[in-house]
Amino acid sequence: xxxxxxxxxxxxxxxxxxxxxxxxxxxxxxxxxxxxxxxxxxxxxxxxxxxxxxxxxxxxxxxxxxxxxxxxxxxxxxxxxxxxxxxxxxxxxxxxxxxxxxxxxxxxxxxxxxxxxxxxxxxxxxxxxxxxxxxxxxxxxxxxxxxxxxxxxxxxxxxxxxxxxxxxxxxxxxxxxxxxxxxxxxxxxxxxxxxxxxxxxxxxxxxxxxxxxx
Numbered sequence: 001x002x003x004x005x006x007x008x009x010x011x012x013x014x015x016x017x018x019x020x021x022x023x024x025x026x027x028x029x030x031x032x033x034x035x036x037x038x039x040x041x042x043x044x045x046x047x048x049x050x051x052x053x054x055x056x057x058x059x060x061x062x063x064x065x066x067x068x069x070x071x072x073x074x075x076x077x078x079x080x081x082x083x084x085x086x087x088x089x090x091x092x093x094x095x096x097x098x099x100x101x102x103x104x105x106x107x108x109x110x111x112x113x114x115x116x117x118x119x120x121x122x123x124x125x126x127x128x129x130x131x132x133x134x135x136x137x138x139x140x141x142x143x144x145x146x147x148x149x150x151x152x153x154x155x156x157x158x159x160x161x162x163x164x165x166x167x168x169x170x171x172x173x174x175x176x177x178x179x180x181x182x183x184x185x186x187x188x189x190x191x192x193x194x195x196x197x198x199x200x201x202x203x204x205x206x207x208x209x210x211x212x213x214x
Contacts, residue, residue, distance in 0.1 A: 004148070005048040005083040009036040009135065014048055014083035023144055025066045025101050030146035039135040042076065047132040047145055048083035053160040055127045055152065057114045061092075062107040063130065065148040069097035073137030079111050080129040087125045088113040097143060128163060 007013030017031045024030035035045035055061070077091040092106040114127035134143055152160075188206045 003050050003052065004031050004145075005050060005129075006031070006033045007044075007046040007048075007084070008034055009039050009044040014046065017047075024146040028146070030144050033134060033143045033145070035135050035137075035139075035141045035143070037140045038138060042133040042136050043078070043131070045134040045143075046083075047134060047143065048080065048129050049132075049148060049150065050083055050129045050163070051127075051150060052163055053128075053152075053157070054163060055110045055114070055160065056116070057110050057112045057127070059110045059127075059156070060107070060153060061110065062105070062151040063092055063149065064103060064105040066101055066103050066146040067095075067097065067144065068099060068101045069141050069143045070099060071097075071137060071139055071141040072099070073097045073134070073139070073141055075136060076133045078131040078133065079114055079127055080131045081119075081123050081126055083129050083131065085119070085121060085123045085129075086131070087111070087119065087127065091130050097141075 001019055002016060004017040005014040006017045007015075011034075017033075019029035020032045021029055023032060031047065033045060033047050039045065049063070074094060074096050076094045078086060079088040079091040080086055088111045090111060092108060095102075095104050110127045114125050117125050119125050134141070
């Protein structure tokens with residue numbers, strides 16, 4: 001689940017998505033994203049796929065997933081570094097939601113704009129995430145994503161740089177303990193829900209419980 005992030009209008013984000021039981025294509029877990037009425041921007045509600053590797057510009061890829069919504073609407077995609085770190089307005093095309101399950105499939109190359117130079121926000125323009133802008137229909141809508149798959153050529157994997165293990169953005173503000181119990185998360189997290197590699201003095205969440213490290 002740490003590969004999936006959401007931003008929801010009126011809630012905030014990006015934050016780690018939660019798997020909801022029983023809403024998937026075959027009744028399994030899936031990711032639910034809720035948009036609101038009358039958004040100012042198409043990107044006020046977003047779903048992100050964050051990859052375990054940093055992909056250089058020109059890398060060939062394939063992506064697929066199953067999806068539906070409770071209202072019809074279009075989506076568009078962007079290239080990001082970490083979720084919320086915008087690089088380029090285009091990534092793997094666009095599509096349309098219906099109330100029935102569909103399968104999205106796309107293939108191509110990572111945009112040339114993901115060239116590793118420094119962005120205005122201070123981060124490096126290295127592709128790590130696909131952002132799906134979901135607020136195009138300007139109406140409160142529930143979107144569901146399931147069975148997400150991302151492929152790169154097997155012979156290049158050993159040359160790719162892995163993303164850091166720690167979460168780049170926090171868990172949802174609805175309660176760290178509940179989220180970690182649902183996801184069976186292990187490790188030590190700060191009070192913003194971010195995983196830490198080495199805890200200093202202070203208050204942390206460890207395996208779902210608050211601990212004080214002195």
